[in-house]
Amino acid sequence: MSSVGAVASRYGYRVDFVEYLARFFSLGYIEDLFRSLETPGSRYFFRVNTLKVRPEDLLEELREEGLKVYRHDRLPEAFYVPVEGPFEVRLLPGKVYVDKKTAESVYVGANVFAPGVTKVENAREGDLVSVIAPGGRVVAEGVLSMDPSRVFSERKGLAVRVVRSVYRAVSLRETRYFDEGLIYHQSLPSMVAVRLLDPQPGWTVLDMCAAPGGKTTHAAQLMGDHGEVIAVDRTKSKVDTIMEHARRLGLKSVKGLVYDSRYISEYLDKDSVDAVIIDPPCTALGVRPKLWYERGFDDVLKLSDYQRQFLREAAKVLRRGGRLLFTTCTISPYENEFNVIFAASYLGLKPLPLSFPPVKSGLLGTGSLQFVPHEHDTPGFFIALFEKR
Incomplete structure (x- = not known):
């Protein structure tokens, strides 16, 4: 039977980080997770901009060009192409x-x-x-x-x-489909999260950590580009990138804001927005393929506290009855389930039941979803949805 140290050494993780995970998961589960993270998975997803093209029309056109493109059976805007490999690559003098x-x-x-x-x-x-x-x-x-x-x-x-x-997946980034704003590259769990938020036309939505803009533009798309999506990042270059995506996709409801959203209540009025999206910096354990990882338990503690700063501010500007979507690209209970407990216990936020079979609930049960690479053939991704009481 493997030990924590052996697992850490075999997959290139810090021992203290594996010890942390082992408090919640078996070593067998952790090894399955680490193995899956070394690969990109078998599907590469992108989102169809339904404001510009019907998914069925785009699917037919792509297939006529000989591309192997498939449509997700539950999300009409979610398309994917197969990932091929692994292939051998050489170590050359250059x-x-x-x-x-x-x-x-x-x-x-x-x-x-x-x-x-x-x-x-x-x-x-x-x-x-x-x-x-x-x-x-x-x-x-x-x-x-x-x-x-x-x-x-x-x-x-x-x-x-x-x-x-x-590995190799057909990329559409250098095609007219991308240039004309017909598609946006976005993971399946990220699309599922915004679908579960269910933003409505006319809403004001605040995306507190908006870069690179996937959830921002998806929310605007689902709202029919009616309302306002405030995309916040404290780095101007990142906000510029978000706004460039919005222009490419033909979205006029997206408003960029260069600001540190940990203090957003100093900029926006309290109880002023209908929905908030928070996808804060995290340990990114779910990102794949993962070729190198240096996070430790100290990073978990720092980041979980950092994430709570966004949650506190979100609770201030969200109207009563409004919805808060909290997501991370990690499989880390301190950053995920423990933050759900914090939000429910101290911020007046009620976790809402979520379902997206076959994805299982997080450790807390019905109040969250946890995508797991080796079980769902996706990145690792956590979703929680709250309503302000």
Whole structure:
């Protein structure tokens, strides 16, 4: 039987983090989770912008182009393409080292752009190179598309055109479907969460941690672009990105706000919004594929306290009877179920029963949902929905 230390060593996690998880889950469950997180899953999802195109019409058009595209049986706007692999990739003399976020995208076939490059070795423009993740894993082979000096001086543009990756999914980001705002790349659990919130036309919705804009734009779409969705982030570049997505999707109800939403009640009136979305910074244990992880139990404690700052402010600006959607991309009870208890005990927020078979409830029962990678073939994702009493 595996020990906590053996599991931590085998999968590259900190012992204190595995010890924390083992308080709530068996080691067998944890190992199944860690194994699944190393892969991207078998489906890559994107959302159809139903304000611009009917899902059935887009599905027919994509299939006529020879693409293997499928529609989720319960969410009409949720489409997916199969993920193929794993494939072998070589360690070549020329190497391009990239950051964690870039590596995890390249692992499933994305190209490398200059901002994600950390180092280039033994390569010039036009050379075939290996793309290396933090920790040394080779995630792809590709062609270096610009001279290394330009990569670091300009910090923009295509750096490596990937020709072979460990996994591969058809990307529609460089097609007219993306450019014309017919689709938005979004995970299935994220779409389910906004569906469960059920935002209505005419509502004022506050998205407190809105970047990169998936839930913001999905809410506006479900509202028929009638009402207002306030997308908040304290970084201007992130708000600019959200607003660019909104423009591409043809959404006029999205309003960007550069602000630290931990103090949003100083900007918005109390009891002034119909719904709040909180998807706060978290330990991101559910993000897949996961090639490198360095979080520890100290991060869990810091982040769970950080998340409660958003919950406190949300309770102030939410009207009585309004709804609060709380989500994370982690499988961490202190950040998930314990925050549900906090919100219910101290903030006057009543957890609402949720159901989305076959996804099971979180540890608390009917007041939450927990997507689990090795059970649902999705990212790990937690959903709770509250009503203000």
